[in-house]
Amino acid sequence: MATIKVTAILGNLPVVTQFIEEQLESADCPMKAMMQIDTASDEIYSNISYYAYPKESPGDAIISVEIGENGNEALITFEDMGVAFNPLVDAGEPDTSLSAEERVAGGLGIFLVRKLMDEVTYKRENGKNILQLRKTW
Secondary structure, eight states, rough: OEEEEESGGGGGGGHHHHHHHHHHHHTOOHHHHHHHHHHHHHHHHIIIIIISSSSOOOOEEEEEEOTTTTSSSEEEEEEEESSSOOHHTTOOOTTTTOTTSSSSSHHHHHHHHHHHEEEEEEEEETHHHHHHHHEEO
């Protein structure tokens, strides 16, 4: 398992993306799965950057990538010590039957993450938000 710790600011998104892609490339992850993981990871990290900590004192985000024993699965874990927030419950389900103009803002990113990943889990443990993305290829 490889891990990186960054200050949870949007400016570090390229660092996080490069870190995740390097791990996936070393596992010969197919391009389609890599793009799906990139999209989901960008959404999760962006949410941490925007909402986990007060803007005047951002905290850290820890991102881990673990490749499964068979080499065809990735588990990406995002941890932060920010405000408790379970995006799988607290973000709500967007009404995708409505037009963009009629929809209430928010929740579409997490909806997309759920569609792209095989499994998305969240837990709050020891003051940490821990969100995991699982993708098999």
